[in-house]
Amino acid sequence: MTSQTIAGKKLHQIVDALRYNTLITELVLIHCQISDQGTQYLAATLRYNRTLTALNLLGNLIGAPGTKYLADALRYNTKLATLNLHYNPIGEKGAKYLADALPYNTTLTKLILDTNELAEKGAYHLANVLRKNKALTTLDLKYNQFADKGVQYLADGLRDNKTLTTLNLQINWFSNQGARYLADALRYNMALTTLHLESNQIGGEGAQYLGDALRYNTKLTTLKLYGNEIADQGAKNIGDALRYNTTLTTLDLRSNKIANEGAQYIGDGLRYNTKLTTLDISNNEMGGQGAKYLGDGLRYNTALTTLDLSTNALGGQGAQYIADGLRHNTVTPIIFVTFSGTNYIPYIDSHHIESKLQ
Known part of the structure; x- marks a missing residue:
């Protein structure tokens, strides 16, 4: 059910x-205005339910009291694997209730706390989950x-965590210092494979910390850095990391103000990299x-199989340079779009570029 008021009877x-x-096995109640009282009813049943594996409560005005009811149920529930509390004002108190309960839960593997007003103290409580929970x-x-302090708490919890494989910290207002905390954790963490850091403010210095960590990390396969303004300095550090990293397969550098100099560093890294498949x-x-x-x-x-260069001013000459490189490579497909004057080449894969230049 979606966008309905579900209450009472x-x-x-x-x-x-x-x-x-x-x-x-799956119950979806999106924007139904269940609120804390309604959550109490659901939680009472969740304690003993043995079939439901996924519960989606996005946008239901659930605060800390309602979260407490759910957390208490999770101590006893042995079936639920996915819980989505996206866009509910559970706050730091709600985070604490979940953090206290999750060390006892052995079945929940996916927890979505997107836009929940957790703030710095909420991160502190969830860091304890990363230390103690063995299922998520x-x-x-x-x-x-x-911000930086909250990310520091999470990074500390991440150091010794042995089960978490995907962490999404998109749009959390942290800077290069937060990136430094995460980079330090990545040197020790041997479980995380996917890290989302989109739309933060790590800049070139933050990219340097992450690049240094990637030289030694042997588990991370996907890194998303969209919209972090790493610019050419950050591209240099990421490019250097690509020379040595042997596990990263997907790298997202969209919207980072990378110019020609940064492209040179990335290109140099690609010469020696043998694992990256998507850039x-x-x-x-x-x-x-x-x-x-x-x-x-x-x-x-x-190694590279997918390369997206869309919305850069590469022009016709740039297309030829890419095509020349691909003649010696097996990369396909390429999405290649430029909006520089009349040089607009829409969605042309590598074979099409090459055939036009022969």
Whole structure:
């Protein structure tokens, strides 16, 4: 159910049905204004339900009291694997209730706490989850205003965590210092494979910390750095890391103000990298010269399969440089779009570029 007010008798009917249900495994109640009182009814049933594996309560005006009811249920529930509390004002108190309960839960593997007003103290409580819980593999903490201090708490918890594989810290207002805390954790963490850091403010210095960590980390396979203004300095550090890293397969560098100089560093890294298969460097500030540097790297790279260069001013000459590099490579497909004057080449894959230049 979505966008309905479910309360009173109607909610009781759903709850009663769940008590005896042996078939339904997923319950979706989005924007239903369940509130704390309604959550109490659901939580009472959740304690004993043995079939429900996914519960989506996005946007239901659930605060800290309602979260406490859910947390108490999680201590006893042995089936639920996914809990989505996105866009509920649970706050730092709600985070504490969940943190106190999750060390006892052995089945919940995915927890979505996106836009929950957790702030710095909420991060502190969730760091304890990372230290003690042995089941959680995916934790989505997007848009919670953690800033640097909150990220420090989470990074400390991440150091010794052995189960979490995906962490989303998108839009959390942290700077290069927060990136430094995470980089330090990545040197020790041997479980995390996917890290979302989109739309923060790590800059070139933050990219340096992460690049240094990538030289030694042997687990991370996906790193998302969209919209962090790492610029050419940050591209240098990421490019240097690509020379030595042997596990990263997906790298997102969209919208980072990377110009020709930064493209040179990335191209140099691609020469020696043997693992990266997907690189998104779209919506940056590279021109034809930047395309030449990338094309030179592509001549020697034997791993990349997907390269997105859209929304850069590469132009016709830039397209030729990329095509020249691809003649010695197996990269396909490429999404190649530029909006520089009349040089607009929409969605042309590598074979099409090459055929036009022969």
